[in-house]
Amino acid sequence: xxxxxxxxxxxxxxxxxxxxxxxxxxxxxxxxxxxxxxxxxxxxxxxxxxxxxxxxxxxxxxxxxxxxxxxxxxxxxxxxxxxxxxxxxxxxxxxxxxxxxxxxxxxxxxxxxxxxxxxxxxxxxxxxxxxxxxxxxxxxxxxxxxxxxxxxxxxxxxxxxxxxxxxxxxxxxxxxxxxxxxxxxxxxxxxxxxxxxxxxxxxxxxxxxxxxxxxxxxxxxxxxxxxxxxxxxxxxxxxxxxxxxxxxxxxxxxxxxxxxxxxxxxxxxxxxxxxxxxxxxxxxxxxxxxxxxxxxxxxxxxxxxxxxxxxxxxxxxxxxxxxxxxxxxxxxxxxxxxxxxxxxxxxxxxxxxxxxxxxxxxxxxxxxxxxxxxxxxxxxxxxxxxxxxxxxxxxxxxxxxxxxxxxxxxxxxxxxxx
Amino acid sequence: xxxxxxxxxxxxxxxxxxxxxxxxxxxxxxxxxxxxxxxxxxxxxxxxxxxxxxxxxxxxxxxxxxxxxxxxxxxxxxxxxxxxxxxxxxxxxxxxxxxxxxxxxxxxxxxxxxxxxxxxxxxxxxxxxxxxxxxxxxxxxxxxxxxxxxxxxxxxxxxxxxxxxxxxxxxxxxxxxxxxxxxxxxxxxxxxxxxxxxxxxxxxxxxxxxxxxxxxxxxxxxxxxxxxxxxxxxxxxxxxxxxxxxxxxxxxxxxxxxxxxxxxxxxxxxxxxxxxxxxxxxxxxxxxxxxxxxxxxxxxxxxxxxxxxxxxxxxxxxxxxxxxxxxxxxxxxxxxxxxxxxxxxxxxxxxxxxxxxxxxxxxxxxxxxxxxxxxxxxxxxxxxxxxxxxxxxxxxxxxxxxxxxxxxxxxxxxxxxx
Numbered sequence: 033x034x035x036x037x038x039x040x041x042x043x044x045x046x047x048x049x050x051x052x053x054x055x056x057x058x059x060x061x062x063x064x065x066x067x068x069x070x071x072x073x074x075x076x077x078x079x080x081x082x083x084x085x086x087x088x089x090x091x092x093x094x095x096x097x098x099x100x101x102x103x104x105x106x107x108x109x110x111x112x113x114x115x116x117x118x119x120x121x122x123x124x125x126x127x128x129x130x131x132x133x134x135x136x137x138x139x140x141x142x143x144x145x146x147x148x149x150x151x152x153x154x155x156x157x158x159x160x161x162x163x164x165x166x167x168x169x170x171x172x173x174x175x176x177x178x179x180x181x182x183x184x185x186x187x188x189x190x191x192x193x194x195x196x197x198x199x200x201x202x203x204x205x206x207x208x209x210x211x212x213x214x215x216x217x218x219x220x221x222x223x224x225x226x227x228x229x230x231x232x233x234x235x236x237x238x239x240x241x242x243x244x245x246x247x248x249x250x251x252x253x254x255x256x257x258x259x260x261x262x263x264x265x266x267x268x269x270x271x272x273x274x275x276x277x278x279x280x281x282x283x284x285x286x287x288x289x290x291x292x293x294x295x296x297x298x299x300x301x302x303x304x305x306x307x308x309x310x311x312x313x314x315x316x317x318x319x320x321x322x323x324x325x326x327x328x329x330x331x332x333x334x335x336x337x338x339x340x341x342x343x344x345x346x347x348x349x350x351x352x353x354x355x356x357x358x359x360x361x362x363x364x365x366x367x368x369x370x371x372x373x374x375x376x377x378x379x380x381x382x383x384x385x386x387x388x389x390x391x392x393x394x395x396x397x398x399x400x401x402x403x404x405x406x407x408x409x410x411x412x413x414x415x416x417x418x419x420x421x422x423x424x425x426x427x428x429x430x431x432x433x434x435x436x437x438x439x440x441x442x443x444x445x446x447x448x449x450x
Numbered sequence: 451x452x453x454x455x456x457x458x459x460x461x462x463x464x465x466x467x468x469x470x471x472x473x474x475x476x477x478x479x480x481x482x483x484x485x486x487x488x489x490x491x492x493x494x495x496x497x498x499x500x501x502x503x504x505x506x507x508x509x510x511x512x513x514x515x516x517x518x519x520x521x522x523x524x525x526x527x528x529x530x531x532x533x534x535x536x537x538x539x540x541x542x543x544x545x546x547x548x549x550x551x552x553x554x555x556x557x558x559x560x561x562x563x564x565x566x567x568x569x570x571x572x573x574x575x576x577x578x579x580x581x582x583x584x585x586x587x588x589x590x591x592x593x594x595x596x597x598x599x600x601x602x603x604x605x606x607x608x609x610x611x612x613x614x615x616x617x618x619x620x621x622x623x624x625x626x627x628x629x630x631x632x633x634x635x636x637x638x639x640x641x642x643x644x645x646x647x648x649x650x651x652x653x654x655x656x657x658x659x660x661x662x663x664x665x666x667x668x669x670x671x672x673x674x675x676x677x678x679x680x681x682x683x684x685x686x687x688x689x690x691x692x693x694x695x696x697x698x699x700x701x702x703x704x705x706x707x708x709x710x711x712x713x714x715x716x717x718x719x720x721x722x723x724x725x726x727x728x729x730x731x732x733x734x735x736x737x738x739x740x741x742x743x744x745x746x747x748x749x750x751x752x753x754x755x756x757x758x759x760x761x762x763x764x765x766x767x768x769x770x771x772x773x774x775x776x777x778x779x780x781x782x783x784x785x786x787x788x789x790x791x792x793x794x795x796x797x798x799x800x801x802x803x804x805x806x807x808x809x810x811x812x813x814x815x816x817x818x819x820x821x822x823x824x825x826x827x828x829x830x831x832x833x834x835x836x837x838x839x840x841x842x843x844x845x846x847x848x849x850x851x852x853x854x855x856x857x858x859x860x861x862x863x864x865x866x867x868x
Binding site: 051054055134136140142147149150228232233247248251253254255271274277278280281282285367389390391393394395396397398399400401402404405406410411412422423424425427428437438439440441442443444445446447448449450 | 671692695813816864868
């Protein structure tokens with residue numbers, strides 16, 4: 033079977049399944065998710081064996097330790113995947129909700145009802161835990177799913193999808209609701225990006241390069257996720273202890289994730305009071321410092337920051353620091369370099385807090401808190417499928433409601449239009 | 451100035467203006483819209499003169515009467531454009547609404563606030579009234595706008611945009627909020643479709659060919675609009691008088707618009723009772739009839755329908771008719787050929803009404819009413835920018851809220867993440 037045939041067949045099956053999934057009872061979906069979780073744990077040995085094959089091949093290919101760690105499955109991680117499915121089951125079903133209904137002067141009653149998107153395509157890197165998470169959230173929201181994971185994780189993904197599909201179908205999920213593209217050739221992705229006939233949306237999850245490829249080549253609607261050049265601005269009136277705690281947490285607590293801070297902006301009036309101890313603390317924690325000329329006066333370890341630094345998501349223990357003359361300069365800097373993910377101000381000034389929240393254009397704009405909170409669980413949504421950095425359809429952490437659309441239902445008594 | 455320079459400059463100015471537009475007071479926007487409406491009427495003569503140039507050139511080019519009628523401006527039509535701006539002014543401002551705010555266990559307060567999309571690109575055909583409508587709705591919702599109208603309307607569009615821009619800026623709308631691409635070369639559209647740096651969304655308005663070109667070539671997020679292969683299904687238990695009134699209205703009242711019906715599906719049990727008078731009524735109204743073999747038994751004027759007929763949006767007084775054996779066959783036919791715009795069932799059966807509304811996947815699903823009601827004004831939204839036939843971001847008639855996004859605002863007291 034050619035890859036076109038494989039993709040056409042899977043797309044078409046997913047579309048057919050989506051029709052039935054759309055009005056499946058919540059109880060069927062939830063029981064299926066619990067059964068799938070149990071089945072993952074039951075087939076632990078087989079999944080870990082498949083993952084061991086991927087790991088061996090990846091080591092031979094010379095993958096970095098960071099990538100190997102993302103690829104690795106352990107008993108704990110498989111149990112984590114199962115728990116993720118159980119958490120999805122426990123969330124309220126978004127489908128069927130009627131957010132509004134009204135009556136028109138001609139007697140027509142018009143309602144808005146929440147429905148699934150249909151078929152969701154997910155393109156991601158070699159992180160097999162994403163496979164189970166994505167399947168859980170898509171099924172719970174009534175969507176069929178077509179997955180394309182990183183080629184290094186192919187054996188793990190095949191094993192996980194086989195276990196989950198069997199458990200799902202046994203529990204009453206329509207056949208064809210879950211598909212993994214097994215062809216690891218890049219041309220399969222190119223083909224997937226043009227499958228408008230079958231796919232309602234594609235969500236890429238991964239690094240900036242993957243996202244760009246998808247955005248530039250997809251004719252299917254895309255939700256951009258993830259890329260985060262996030263800033264924290266320390267205003268003149270900031271409580272400096274609070275500022276240091278927030279700026280340290282935002283950079284150091286988990287530098288590899290998208291909501292961590294990359295650039296610290298500091299008002300010049302408080303630079304001398306704030307920066308020396310802040311820079312020392314970063315330095316002691318092993319953070320590489322790159323700063324503007326003014327910043328470099330306060331610590332000998334600060335390397336000069338280049339234009340490129342301001343636009344870079346380090347994903348690492350590196351921070352760029354700039355002293356600014358005003359709130360306006362801070363907002364302008366953010367407007368220029370931000371990826372519109374998460375931005376924070378630390379201030380005691382009411383009007384500056386208001387201006388920052390109003391004028392900074394990002395998915396999440398914080399006053400006096402760490403940008404690290406931008407995350408579905410921290411926002412109270414439960415699990416998320418990613419963090420949208422675009423403004424269309426969904427912005428910020430995407431939970432179950434963000435995997436839905438609406439349709440209008442109209443109840444008439446024979447109305448015709450004049 | 452090359453077209454690239456023109457587009458880059460206009461895109462960049464629009465993006466800068468959007469930053470200020472995002473938090474402009476509602477009163478400033480509303481006063482500007484009223485002033486723009488007055489100014490259109492004040493400059494009636496100049497606008498009509500510009501339109502006369504377009505009309506003359508279009509006649510020389512041999513445009514069809516239908517296209518010439520769309521291009522034509524009259525005093526009444528310009529007044530209609532002005533009234534459209536006044537109607538937009540009178541609608542509630544969607545920006546700044548907080549649809550929800552909640553407190554997390556760690557004390558963080560998280561709110562969702564409605565914000566503009568940013569810069570909206572609109573690509574449309576030679577209908578100069580769309581120019582004023584689009585500008586009004588975009589400004590009211592705090593968005594900057596970059597317009598690309600059909601080349602045949604270029605003089606009219608330049609005149610309208612000049613009048614509106616001057617009135618808007620005098621009334622306090624930021625400079626650069628309104629732009630018309632004046633280069634009529636097709637390459638300007640190609641360039642616009644890749645302006646991800648400046649545009650947050652592109653909305654194409656026009657025929658299927660225009661929409662397809664935009665969807666296939668744009669890297670900017672697109673909202674598909676308009677294409678409507680709409681069906682009406684007459685169920686066994688339908689009130690046949692009601693069915694005839696609805697099926698006639700849906701086809702005949704305005705065949706050139708997207709919410710008009712193209713295909714009538716009739717249950718075989720009532721075909722003999724329903725079709726003869728229905729077909730005669732269509733025939734007397736000058737509607738061309740194309741039907742399946744069973745339909746053709748009931749009226750001599752029915753031509754054979756081809757596979758292509760079922761998939762065609764006629765935009766004309768032509769109807770295709772099919773006799774079906776069951777509700778299932780009707781739903782399957784709709785699933786196969788519908789553009790997911792508007793679909794209707796005429797029935798007296800509670801369970802069939804429910805099944806149809808649940809299982810048919812379209813923006814608007816009607817029971818016992820004409821599909822002609824799918825329209826922003828008829829739904830009670832006021833003016834609309836188009837009818838979305840996709841599921842992402844907006845579905846059905848797009849009013850002001852559909853031209854917005856949200857951002858999360860987070861109020862903290864120094865919270866950091868463990």
